Amino acid sequence: MTDAFTYQGGSLHADAVDLATLSAEIGTPFYCYSASAFRDSLGELQQAFNGIDPLIAYAMKANSNQAILTLLGKLGAGADVVSLGELERAIAAGIAPEKIVFSGVGKSKAEMRRGLELGIHCFNVESEPELERLNLIAGEMGQIAPVSVRINPNVDAKTHAKISTGKSENKFGIPYERAETVYAEIAAAKNLRAVGVDMHIGSQITDLEPFDNAFALLAELVTRLKAAGHPIAHVDIGGGLGIVYEPLAHKPDIAAYAALVVKHIAPLGCRLVLEPGRWIAGNAGVLVTRVEYVKTGAERHFVIVDAAMNDLIRPTLYEAWHDIAPVTEPQPDSETMTADIVGAICETGDYLAQNRVLPKVVEGDLLAVKSAGAYGAVMAGTYNTRPLIAEVLVDGDRHHLIRPRQTLADLIGQDDVPGWL
Numbered sequence: 001m002t003d004a005f006t007y008q009g010g011s012l013h014a015d016a017v018d019l020a021t022l023s024a025e026i027g028t029p030f031y032c033y034s035a036s037a038f039r040d041s042l043g044e045l046q047q048a049f050n051g052i053d054p055l056i057a058y059a060m061k062a063n064s065n066q067a068i069l070t071l072l073g074k075l076g077a078g079a080d081v082v083s084l085g086e087l088e089r090a091i092a093a094g095i096a097p098e099k100i101v102f103s104g105v106g107k108s109k110a111e112m113r114r115g116l117e118l119g120i121h122c123f124n125v126e127s128e129p130e131l132e133r134l135n136l137i138a139g140e141m142g143q144i145a146p147v148s149v150r151i152n153p154n155v156d157a158k159t160h161a162k163i164s165t166g167k168s169e170n171k172f173g174i175p176y177e178r179a180e181t182v183y184a185e186i187a188a189a190k191n192l193r194a195v196g197v198d199m200h201i202g203s204q205i206t207d208l209e210p211f212d213n214a215f216a217l218l219a220e221l222v223t224r225l226k227a228a229g230h231p232i233a234h235v236d237i238g239g240g241l242g243i244v245y246e247p248l249a250h251k252p253d254i255a256a257y258a259a260l261v262v263k264h265i266a267p268l269g270c271r272l273v274l275e276p277g278r279w280i281a282g283n284a285g286v287l288v289t290r291v292e293y294v295k296t297g298a299e300r301h302f303v304i305v306d307a308a309m310n311d312l313i314r315p316t317l318y319e320a321w322h323d324i325a326p327v328t329e330p331q332p333d334s335e336t337m338t339a340d341i342v343g344a345i346c347e348t349g350d351y352l353a354q355n356r357v358l359p360k361v362v363e364g365d366l367l368a369v370k371s372a373g374a375y376g377a378v379m380a381g382t383y384n385t386r387p388l389i390a391e392v393l394v395d396g397d398r399h400h401l402i403r404p405r406q407t408l409a410d411l412i413g414q415d416d417v418p419g420w421l
Contacts, residue, residue, distance in 0.1 A: 200238025285373025308343025
């Protein structure tokens with residue numbers, strides 16, 4: 001996979017578009033995505049599983065902009081959705097219902113009805129009360145709901161605690177030990193049909209051992225379920241494959257990952273379903289921000305920029321590390337500084353990086369926060385009455401504003417003051 005963000009003629013470019021020129025046109029901060037990077041990451045995954053024909057259901061929660069969904073849908077991707085809003089986004093982007101899986105622990109009655117109306121591929125069910133509700137709703141609509149139970153194998157994914165999903169202490173899925181009992185309940189239900197088995201153990205996993213352990217357990221379970229007569233047509237292994245955030249970090253071997261999947265899942269005779277999100281979107285975007293001030297404190301330097309935790313909350317929420325590079329290419333002998341890169345939010349936790357060594361910057365300089373294509377704009381908020389920032393898609397030497405910057409008038413206008421005030 002090639003890096004879509006490179007220095008060309010002394011300035012950082014997205015594909016063939018100069019980020020400095022783009023900043024002058026639309027202002028800062030903004031997210032910039034590379035269409036070629038999306039194509040490359042999805043293509044690499046498709047190539048790794050060449051000949052298997054998996055359903056690659058892109059996990060929309062990573063980045064759900066309509067332009068991104070349209071791009072990926074035209075490349076053959078389906079969608080993994082976790083809300084009615086994401087479901088409607090997928091449909092609006094032209095993704096076929098039969099390529100959509102509906103995940104999430106709290107599906108409402110309205111979400112179930114809409115999924116059944118559309119004829120989605122399946123519901124990834126995460127609890128027995130959810131099964132009961134889905135059976136009831138499907139019965140009211142005179143339909144049979146296709147279900148795949150999400151199994152929690154109690155496998156440690158060796159990732160951050162807040163993005164681990166496959167341990168018994170996590171809220172996701174049904175305990176592995178109860179799986180066969182739950183599938184027997186599905187078989188007895190009038191309006192449910194078990195079409196698959198689902199497992200997703202966490203995000204940003206770079207060590208393949210947890211996958212090996214989880215897939216082995218999954219394969220054993222599917223074998224027992226099929227022997228018991230359950231019509232398991234697909235096996236959904238979720239997503240979770242990590243990307244490189246730090247320059248020297250370990251990059252997962254996609255070919256080795258695919259070989260691991262094939263080893264465990266291919267003998268089952270079921271269609272494979274994948275739910276990648278970060279793998280496809282993470283390194284396809286950057287957050288471009290401008291330096292407002294350089295402040296020398298009593299113990300450290302602070303580079304105060306116009307982006308903040310409301311724009312990119314990952315460092316605050318997950319202690320996440322993002323590489324940060326100046327848009328103007330530094331010279332090899334450039335003077336460096338050690339500083340915290342912080343925003344203007346009135347919170348101590350408002351930072352994009354801490355204790356970071358970077359080329360010396362001054363007011364007005366542009367910085368690019370890398371690997372911001374996933375869980376960036378989708379998690380943004382308007383804390384401190386800061387409007388949502390712009391998003392731009394670049395494709396070769398073309399660019400398009402795929403979400404305009406929210407105005408203060410739009411933001412404040414969402415409030416409605418009662419007449420009695």
